[in-house]
Amino acid sequence: MTYEYEPVATPSSGLRLHLNENTGGCSPMVLASLHAMTGPQISLYPDYEAAHGAVAARLGVPDEQLLLTNGLDEGILAVSLAAMRGASPHDPFESVVPVPAFDMYAACADTAGARVVLVPPEPDFSFPLERMIDTIWERTRLVWLTNPNNPTGQIIPRDAISRIADTASGAIVFVDEAYVDFGGESLIGSALLDRHPNIIVGRTFSKAYGLAGLRVGALVGSPAMLAPLRRILPPYRINACAAIALPIACLDTAYYHWYLDQVHESKALLYDCLDRLGAQYWKSAANFVFARFPGSGPRIVRDLAARQVYVRDRSSLPGCADCMRMTAGVVDETRTLAAALEEVACGAAS
Numbered sequence: 001m002t003y004e005y006e007p008v009a010t011p012s013s014g015l016r017l018h019l020n021e022n023t024g025g026c027s028p029m030v031l032a033s034l035h036a037m038t039g040p041q042i043s044l045y046p047d048y049e050a051a052h053g054a055v056a057a058r059l060g061v062p063d064e065q066l067l068l069t070n071g072l073d074e075g076i077l078a079v080s081l082a083a084m085r086g087a088s089p090h091d092p093f094e095s096v097v098p099v100p101a102f103d104m105y106a107a108c109a110d111t112a113g114a115r116v117v118l119v120p121p122e123p124d125f126s127f128p129l130e131r132m133i134d135t136i137w138e139r140t141r142l143v144w145l146t147n148p149n150n151p152t153g154q155i156i157p158r159d160a161i162s163r164i165a166d167t168a169s170g171a172i173v174f175v176d177e178a179y180v181d182f183g184g185e186s187l188i189g190s191a192l193l194d195r196h197p198n199i200i201v202g203r204t205f206s207k208a209y210g211l212a213g214l215r216v217g218a219l220v221g222s223p224a225m226l227a228p229l230r231r232i233l234p235p236y237r238i239n240a241c242a243a244i245a246l247p248i249a250c251l252d253t254a255y256y257h258w259y260l261d262q263v264h265e266s267k268a269l270l271y272d273c274l275d276r277l278g279a280q281y282w283k284s285a286a287n288f289v290f291a292r293f294p295g296s297g298p299r300i301v302r303d304l305a306a307r308q309v310y311v312r313d314r315s316s317l318p319g320c321a322d323c324m325r326m327t328a329g330v331v332d333e334t335r336t337l338a339a340a341l342e343e344v345a346c347g348a349a350s
């Protein structure tokens, strides 16, 4: 079996609530900094000192514990390549993915030569700790954890992460914190991260900061863990626009907090709507809500799309029959989503 990231349609008009993007655009200060760029800033290979320093300060990590990447996706690929070095095709290393999960983990680990082992979810999407522990053995070289999870928005308890890192002591434990800005607690700066040098934390500027189009991610870990990744990654992987924008994005905390507030209010609005419709949903620590409409999930996704409201059909993932994932971004747009949902879901009942 091979794993691939299936490209998702990106319609140019309508409400794009299917990719967890920041629906508020980026900081106006970031936009101004890009408008002010000069010819030489474009024509020369960029310098990363200011961007690296700004991100390290914003995340509260020493410079040597941070690697910037071309989107966290590039970090995921690099981690996969590093973890699978030395594997033999006859006796491959294993990569463990608790599902449902971001498709890139299995795709990249598979490409790097891993045997991918999927651990199915609990019915309520709580973290399957004991089954994860049972799955990890000496051939396990890479374990993927997403905290908060995409697509469910659920949090992995700290002691579960710690037990996994202990059990998989010969593996890289990658903790993807793409959504931690919105909820949950980052491992960065925690004693747990100091105790477990085999953990690498992933962060991104695509979601809370609204820089998905600029492609910036960050890997945080011990210098010894980052050294092999540094060798794998190309030297000029962050483009000049991203390098200029990052210090500004880190400075403009007003924009960042405005957006977090919008997301918070949007989630409350969606919960209300889903309660009224009698749908099942899971309280989310991320910038999206995962919901189930028994018997009509995919039909509702299609009916929303016909109204140019795009949400993500996740019904084909393990344990996710009739489930969809909806971005909770700017409140005005969420109101449009809620109104459309009420229309199409009630249409089903009549």
Ligand SMILES: *Cc1c(COP(=O)(O)O)cnc(C)c1O
Binding pocket: 020, 070, 071, 072, 073, 074, 102, 146, 150, 176, 178, 203, 204, 205, 206, 212, 215, 216, 217
């Ligand atoms: C969006 C997302 C990423 C990718 O982020 P980029 O920085 O845009 O590459 C990584 N992990 C998860 C879980 C995501 O949802």
